[in-house]
Amino acid sequence: MSEIGKKIRLERIMDRESRNMVIIPMDHGISMGPVRGIVNLAEMVNRVADGGANAxxxxxxxxxHGHRGYGRDIGLIIHMSASTSLGPDPNDKVQVCTVEEAIKMGADAVSVHVNIGSVTESKQLKKLGDVAEFCDYWGMPLIAMMYPRGKDIKNSNDAELVAHVARVGAELG
Known part of the structure; x- marks a missing residue:
């Protein structure tokens, strides 16, 4: 486990004084198609950096295609999961990047999306566990994006359900 690597990377995506982070997700093009406002990625990255975003x-x-905008210093988090709204099961997230690829791109962290309650939940949980192991090995911070989603989920905002889903992410790394 490379704790110094993880510490250095985390310092790049958080305010060193407050230890707060403002992370702007710009990864929705895969699931939703072109998103108005982020067609010119470099310009939008500059705008969010000027607004105080850390990553x-x-x-x-x-x-x-422009994570640094026109030279602004802003952290990079690579999202490693994907599915589209056009597929037979939009809740079936698959891994589309490796920790090693993210390191080669200069990423400061990676994220993985898991839909608890989906038909493919067990496959997604296994993948999260695998990615967590690689992140520990390489000293890469991991964000587990955990969502209650599936045909039997009645209220995805239920506090107990959200707590359970969050706990699953914490338990797996």
Missing amino acids: VLLQKGMAK
Whole structure:
């Protein structure tokens, strides 16, 4: 486990005084198609950096097109999961990037999306566990984006359900 690597990367995406983070997700193009406002990625990255954001969260392909905007210093978080709204099961998230790829791109952290309650929940949980192991090995911070989603989820905002889903993410790394 590389704790110093994780510490250095976390310092790049948080305010060193307050230890707060403002992360702007810009990864929704895969699931939703082109998103108005982030067509010119470099310009939008500059705007959120000027507004005080510490990091942007992108898919690997978009990171190559302007995560630093026009030179602004802002952290990079690579989202490693994807599905589209056009597929047979939008809740079936698959891994589309590796921790090693994210490191090569200069990422400061990675994120994985898991839908608890989905038909493919067990596969997604296994993948989160695998990614957590690689993150520990490489000293890469991991954000587990945990959501209660599936055909049997009646109220995804139920406090007990949200607490359970959050606990699953914490338990797996």
